[in-house]
Amino acid sequence: MGLGINRSPFILNAMESKQLIKTLKEIAALMALAGENQFKVRAFENGARVVESHKAQIESLAKQGRLETLSGIGKGLAEVITELVLTGKSTVHGELRQLIPAGMLDILRLPGMGVKRVQLLATELDITTLGELEYACVENRLANMKGMGQKQQARLLEAIRYRKRFSSHFLLGDALKIADAILYTLRKSDGIQRVELAGSVRRYKEVVRNINFVLTTTLDPQGLAEILTGLPSIDTIASVSGEVINAITDFGIPVRIRLTDNSHFPAVWLYESNSSNHNEYLKQLAREKGYSWRQTGLHRNGKPGPADSEEAIYQKLGLRFIPPELREEGEPDLFPDSLVNQEMIQGFFHCHTTYSDGVHTLDQMVNAARKAGYQYMGLSDHSQSAYYANGLKTDRLEEQWAQTDALNASLTDFHIFRGIESDILPDGRLDYEDDILAQFDFVIASVHNHMGMDRVKQTARIIKALENPYTTMLGHPTGRLLLSREEYALDMDKVIDAAAANGKIIEINCSPQRLDLDWRWIRLARRRGVMLAINPDAHSMEMIDSIPLGVGIARKGGLAAEHVLNTRSTAEVTAYFKP
DNA sequence: GCCGTTTTCGGCCCGACTGTTTTCAGTCG
Numbered sequence A: 001m002g003l004g005i006n007r008s009p010f011i012l013n014a015m016e017s018k019q020l021i022k023t024l025k026e027i028a029a030l031m032a033l034a035g036e037n038q039f040k041v042r043a044f045e046n047g048a049r050v051v052e053s054h055k056a057q058i059e060s061l062a063k064q065g066r067l068e069t070l071s072g073i074g075k076g077l078a079e080v081i082t083e084l085v086l087t088g089k090s091t092v093h094g095e096l097r098q099l100i101p102a103g104m105l106d107i108l109r110l111p112g113m114g115v116k117r118v119q120l121l122a123t124e125l126d127i128t129t130l131g132e133l134e135y136a137c138v139e140n141r142l143a144n145m146k147g148m149g150q151k152q153q154a155r156l157l158e159a160i161r162y163r164k165r166f167s168s169h170f171l172l173g174d175a176l177k178i179a180d181a182i183l184y185t186l187r188k189s190d191g192i193q194r195v196e197l198a199g200s201v202r203r204y205k206e207v208v209r210n211i212n213f214v215l216t217t218t219l220d221p222q223g224l225a226e227i228l229t230g231l232p233s234i235d236t237i238a239s240v241s242g243e244v245i246n247a248i249t250d251f252g253i254p255v256r257i258r259l260t261d262n263s264h265f266p267a268v269w270l271y272e273s274n275s276s277n278h279n280e281y282l283k284q285l286a287r288e289k290g291y292s293w294r295q296t297g298l299h300r301n302g303k304p305g306p307a308d309s310e311e312a313i314y315q316k317l318g319l320r321f322i323p324p325e326l327r328e329e330g331e332p333d334l335f336p337d338s339l340v341n342q343e344m345i346q347g348f349f350h351c352h353t354t355y356s357d358g359v360h361t362l363d364q365m366v367n368a369a370r371k372a373g374y375q376y377m378g379l380s381d382h383s384q385s386a387y388y389a390n391g392l393k394t395d396r397l398e399e400q401w402a403q404t405d406a407l408n409a410s411l412t413d414f415h416i417f418r419g420i421e422s423d424i425l426p427d428g429r430l431d432y433e434d435d436i437l438a439q440f441d442f443v444i445a446s447v448h449n450h451m452g453m454d455r456v457k458q459t460a461r462i463i464k465a466l467e468n469p470y471t472t473m474l475g476h477p478t479g480r481l482l483l484s485r486e487e488y489a490l491d492m493d494k495v496i497d498a499a500a501a502n503g504k505i506i507e508i509n510c511s512p513q514r515l516d517l518d519w520r521w522i523r524l525a526r527r528r529g530v531m532l533a534i535n536p537d538a539h540s541m542e543m544i545d546s547i548p549l550g551v552g553i554a555r556k557g558g559l560a561a562e563h564v565l566n567t568r569s570t571a572e573v574t575a576y577f578k579p
Numbered sequence B: 001g002c003c004g005t006t007t008t009c010g011g012c013c014c015g016a017c018t019g020t021t022t023t024c025a026g027t028c029g
Helices: A009-033 A038-053 A055-064 A075-087 A091-099 A102-108 A115-125 A130-138 A150-165 A172-187 A221-229 A262-273 A276-288 A310-316 A362-371 A394-410 A455-467 A492-502 A519-527 A542-556 A570-577
Strands: A192-198 A211-217 A234-240 A244-249 A254-259 A292-294 A297-300 A347-351 A376-382 A415-423 A442-446 A505-509 A532-535
Touching (some): A009 A055, A009 A091, A009 A102, A009 A115, A038 A055, A038 A075, A055 A075, A075 A091, A102 A115, A102 A130, A115 A130, A172 A192, A211 A262, A221 A234, A221 A254, A262 A297, A262 A310, A276 A292, A297 A310, A347 A415, A347 A442, A347 A532, A347 A542, A362 A376, A376 A394, A376 A442, A394 A415, A415 A570, A442 A455, A455 A492, A492 A505, A492 A519, A505 A542, A519 A532, A519 A542, A532 A542
Parallel strands (some): A211 A254, A347 A376, A376 A415, A415 A442, A505 A532
Antiparallel strands (some): A192 A211, A292 A297
């Protein structure tokens, strides 16, 4: 079959190591639920982190039997990891899955739920699934349990319903990786003439329900289905017809492949890429011009007209080309002639190192940034009150500054901006005295605690931070974690106003779980003249690769190069920081 | 389970918050 040769090594290994890390974390959670020694549990949690920070070497270390050279990996963990690398399975994991109902893991992931409470629910009320828990909440059965109460019960119910609402949704970041891997392999397969990504993934929707492709092939549908079955990321083929093939990936994301021929390709691709709102908008325009817009193209008098490209179709409708990211609604917002793109990105801000909670050292992060072709990096470890993240007290700040200065002196093609991610304290102050804050090139102000503050107080807190003369930019402005935590109560309209009034930047956090500021707010920020920065919030070298995801969100927000700080050169950024 | 002992057993991260207590247990970052 030659699949091993055709595979994109980078993308698939990334997915595989992700699975490995996920399994180790799950073993830890299952052990905790099974009542294992808490330090043993912690050893597995720690092991998952170690694997994460040595992703690239894990496979070869496992095959050479040298896993135990890593600190934190001993005999026991080495055995489990080796088995996972070689067979993709783990005996320990399998046994624990037999012992602990899968639903208990779902319950454990709800906010406010820990091992103790999940165990209590199972033993006292025989609740081991989300459905049972929801029902019990509705029945008010948790209100009188020890350690629980009305408030706890109401919060749980809300969390379960939030979870249910998105249970069929997936993170764009996950979907894109899988889609890229599938595209890569299909394009190398015999008999496939053209295949393109469509649907909400192409539009860079932050969460998606499925992955869509449009494809032309000389193969019959069964032959194509056979190729798909052979792809490492495809789990099952759900249905096959002459028009559509439906499949499920091993990640659980449905894949829909629309088959067409070469002459219809551009029209079908356009149609399949659009939101239904955007297709409605095109239908209306088409009617006004005497056409009808259907999946097979622009028709006149019942006959499909030729269409060489998406651009040509838009042109016939009297429109300039609308980039897929802007096809979410009907008529798109005003958008610039040229949207920002990855090639324009010169450097980035917001990255962590081993000084605080990052996985890699400053040297490693710098090397990774240079290798990826960036000119500069804005270093921003956590500030002193972020104890949980090993935040920097003044003495360690000075140590970091000394290292940064030395690196800057030795590097001719790269610059490190000296920054910090300062916690916004509950009263809106930043986390250092002014004389320290004055010594940074830039300061990212972020909320990391007191997320439950009421809307008025939270808004005032963040606005106060934006009014601080030492604040440069606002980090992950809404605090949301896609599919798992809602944004905190906040009047974003006022926050954007405050950023505009004080000349502060707002971050577009590229983490696949965040993508925060949301693209809908980005549009408002742009209209109000707020500068944005596309920030990876990198806690490891790999996370620098999430920048293109943030670029996609910036495009969806209708931004051009001029609206994005990190399209500027080192000299321009320096001037921006110290005018 | 891992680590580091002046090596084979004992310790492993903590402070704040929340909702429930009426002095605290559990969760979170």
